[in-house]
Amino acid sequence: MNKNDLFIERDLKLIESLVYDPSLKPRFNALSSFLMWEDELPINITPNGIDTLSALCVARAFLFHGLKLPDHINAASFKQIWDNATDEGIRWPGFNRLNLSDEDSAFYNEMLALGDKHFE
Amino acid sequence: MTNTERKEKREQLHSDNVAKDSLRTTDSHQIRNARTDEIKAVHNLNINAHSGSSGGDSDDGSIQIFALNQDGSKKIVAERQKTRSQSNAFDSGVALALKGKDNPVAHVLSLLKEHCKKMLPGPEKENLSRSIKEQTQEIFPNLKADAERFSQSDNADSMPALSETKQTEHDWFSAGQEIAALPIEKQVQIIGTALIAGMEQYRNDEQERRWGAVIGSIQGLGNVAVNLSKIADFSAYCIIGDEERAGEMAKDFGTALGQTIVSGVKLFGCVQKYSYDIGYSGDYQKPLRDILAVGNFLNEQWSQLPPREQERRKYEFLSQMLADGIVGAAGVQAIGKSKAFTEILDQLAEQVAQNSAKSIESTRKLAGKIGNFIGDLTSPELALPAGGSLKPGRFEQIEEQVLRMAGRSGEYIPERKPLFLSPSQNKVLNGREVDTLGGLQKLENMSDSDLAAIGLKRYELPTLKLETDEFSIKASIFGDNKAWFHASVTENGAVVLRYISKGRLPDGTGSHFIAEALKAHNVIPKHQLVLQNIINEETANAIKNGFKLENTKLSRMGTKALKELGLKPSHFSIERMGVNTNLVIWLE
Numbered sequence A: 001m002n003k004n005d006l007f008i009e010r011d012l013k014l015i016e017s018l019v020y021d022p023s024l025k026p027r028f029n030a031l032s033s034f035l036m037w038e039d040e041l042p043i044n045i046t047p048n049g050i051d052t053l054s055a056l057c058v059a060r061a062f063l064f065h066g067l068k069l070p071d072h073i074n075a076a077s078f079k080q081i082w083d084n085a086t087d088e089g090i091r092w093p094g095f096n097r098l099n100l101s102d103e104d105s106a107f108y109n110e111m112l113a114l115g116d117k118h119f120e
Numbered sequence B: 001m002t003n004t005e006r007k008e009k010r011e012q013l014h015s016d017n018v019a020k021d022s023l024r025t026t027d028s029h030q031i032r033n034a035r036t037d038e039i040k041a042v043h044n045l046n047i048n049a050h051s052g053s054s055g056g057d058s059d060d061g062s063i064q065i066f067a068l069n070q071d072g073s074k075k076i077v078a079e080r081q082k083t084r085s086q087s088n089a090f091d092s093g094v095a096l097a098l099k100g101k102d103n104p105v106a107h108v109l110s111l112l113k114e115h116c117k118k119m120l121p122g123p124e125k126e127n128l129s130r131s132i133k134e135q136t137q138e139i140f141p142n143l144k145a146d147a148e149r150f151s152q153s154d155n156a157d158s159m160p161a162l163s164e165t166k167q168t169e170h171d172w173f174s175a176g177q178e179i180a181a182l183p184i185e186k187q188v189q190i191i192g193t194a195l196i197a198g199m200e201q202y203r204n205d206e207q208e209r210r211w212g213a214v215i216g217s218i219q220g221l222g223n224v225a226v227n228l229s230k231i232a233d234f235s236a237y238c239i240i241g242d243e244e245r246a247g248e249m250a251k252d253f254g255t256a257l258g259q260t261i262v263s264g265v266k267l268f269g270c271v272q273k274y275s276y277d278i279g280y281s282g283d284y285q286k287p288l289r290d291i292l293a294v295g296n297f298l299n300e301q302w303s304q305l306p307p308r309e310q311e312r313r314k315y316e317f318l319s320q321m322l323a324d325g326i327v328g329a330a331g332v333q334a335i336g337k338s339k340a341f342t343e344i345l346d347q348l349a350e351q352v353a354q355n356s357a358k359s360i361e362s363t364r365k366l367a368g369k370i371g372n373f374i375g376d377l378t379s380p381e382l383a384l385p386a387g388g389s390l391k392p393g394r395f396e397q398i399e400e401q402v403l404r405m406a407g408r409s410g411e412y413i414p415e416r417k418p419l420f421l422s423p424s425q426n427k428v429l430n431g432r433e434v435d436t437l438g439g440l441q442k443l444e445n446m447s448d449s450d451l452a453a454i455g456l457k458r459y460e461l462p463t464l465k466l467e468t469d470e471f472s473i474k475a476s477i478f479g480d481n482k483a484w485f486h487a488s489v490t491e492n493g494a495v496v497l498r499y500i501s502k503g504r505l506p507d508g509t510g511s512h513f514i515a516e517a518l519k520a521h522n523v524i525p526k527h528q529l530v531l532q533n534i535i536n537e538e539t540a541n542a543i544k545n546g547f548k549l550e551n552t553k554l555s556r557m558g559t560k561a562l563k564e565l566g567l568k569p570s571h572f573s574i575e576r577m578g579v580n581t582n583l584v585i586w587l588e
Helices: A009-016 A047-063 A075-087 A102-119 B003-024 B026-033 B036-044 B092-099 B104-118 B123-139 B143-151 B171-180 B184-211 B221-239 B243-262 B267-278 B286-303 B307-323 B329-336 B341-354 B360-378 B431-436 B440-445 B448-453 B510-520 B537-545 B553-564
Strands: A027-029 A034-036 B064-068 B074-079 B410-412 B419-422 B457-459 B464-468 B473-477 B480-489 B495-502 B528-531 B569-577 B580-587
Touching: A009 A047, A027 A102, A027 B480, A027 B495, A034 A047, A034 A102, A047 A075, A047 B480, A047 B495, A047 B580, A102 B495, A102 B537, A102 B553, B221 B243, B243 B267, B243 B341, B243 B360, B267 B286, B267 B341, B286 B341, B307 B329, B307 B341, B307 B360, B329 B341, B341 B360, B448 B457, B464 B510, B473 B510, B480 B510, B495 B510, B510 B553, B528 B553, B537 B553, B553 B569, B553 B580
Parallel strands: B495 B528
Antiparallel strands: A027 A034, B064 B074, B410 B464, B419 B457, B464 B473, B473 B480, B480 B495, B528 B580, B569 B580
């Protein structure tokens, strides 16, 4: 699998033009229980591109940030996407955020603890 | 779109192309280019020459379908509607045409009305007819009375038939000029309706030409509409990745866009505004999206040129325009500031519109020059003056099932709703809790101090910050960077919600946030609301244990949001798409 199997050329160009900004604070996606930073999602990316980036966020969340995946989720598929993206050397700012700062970690744990209250 | 659907679509397009191949023969070109006198001469060779009215000219009920009764007698079950003779046909269309002699708005509307009559029956015709009627009533409320007055006057018999007006080869120019002279809101309405009507006519005309039955019928506004349709069609072939067909169409596309600009129509600005105004209501049509897509395509191609090359091309073209007297020095400066290619074209249209005195020949040449300027960007390779060439990125094949967004940006003040907050719990009361306290009416009538006495205060959702890009609609809350909403809309109108968090908003506001974000972008889900990539314990348990999906908090949030939009779920299901597990809320 190469870069273009994960992203079409147009999306890849957008992703690789993103600039990592370590000062940003994360947002929590209540649907998928992962953190995402504003510099990780380019504008004008196609929905397929967004879905692949979301898959990378899910993989990062359970591989590095401590998310426990429910049984119905196939963790291996997400890990496969992560491995392909890193093997191909895709330059995505999200690869710089494998370790959370104390502040971000506290925020993430608070969000996860809320569970379904997010949907009230 | 599934592979099967994609294949079917390609096969359909292939079949259309095969049909269109028959239009590329020498004969068909001659037929297409035939002048009116040549056509009349051919008609006159017909020894059974006829007026063209099936069965006769007058109210003779010439088309009748009848059934035989049991006794052998005839019973008419359908017949051609009897028409009034022309001298008595005083309707709003005639009055509109009369007004059109000195009123450009009326003239454009009368041309549209005439065009509408030629369309095949169907929803497009009905939509256009309704739109024309509404615009006519809005702009000329006394038209009916005028029509009646005219019918009683001596001028009635000298009224020319509408079809006799504006039948020249260059009507695309005059009709386009008249559109460009309208206030921007009217331009937007006309361009939008003309584009939709034009696409229909374009397809019908191609078919009719194939049959050899109608020749040279597209005139005036029809030509403007067909030009718009050619632009949209080119884009459609690019999007599906049919490079061969797109390549064949590139020259036509350049000419069509050149003619549209020469007539002064700021096409891309107009279509963007039209898309913005109608949002994702049922009237949002594919040709509009195609025009937006072609604008994006041109901008992308343009952006791939090095900045110096962009400037060189721009000023080389502008110096030609200056030398030809099409734009003045101020115009060159205004166009020169434009960065996106579509901005350059719209600015150019504005400058051209200001220079109204042009001969037909000069407009034709100008359209050609603009066509060439545009055409460079659709070439497989862009030659550079210093040698070498650039091969711009292929127009990526983008999944057709996704709408390119034309949502809204800026601030949105949510609709005021009677919400009551319990500050101690940071929670907005739900319906059941409101009922427990005596009902909504009672709480609404209470003063702020009375509410405070029972631990409540009125609450309003904060102002939303809206953003949009080519494929997504987004919303967040000013001052709360944790709250976000991110969705897209599929071809069939389903809304796919990908990211949602209410951030620091009180509990109980999630559904309001979703509903207001959708309203703010003028998006009303059709068929489905899809909650994408669900990783959530409660939903996981419902799936695992076969519980009713509608009872999960996630489903209830979706249901409440839909209810605020006046929609009701019919059922809930789980779909697995790739690695994603999605909750689908189906709509009644």
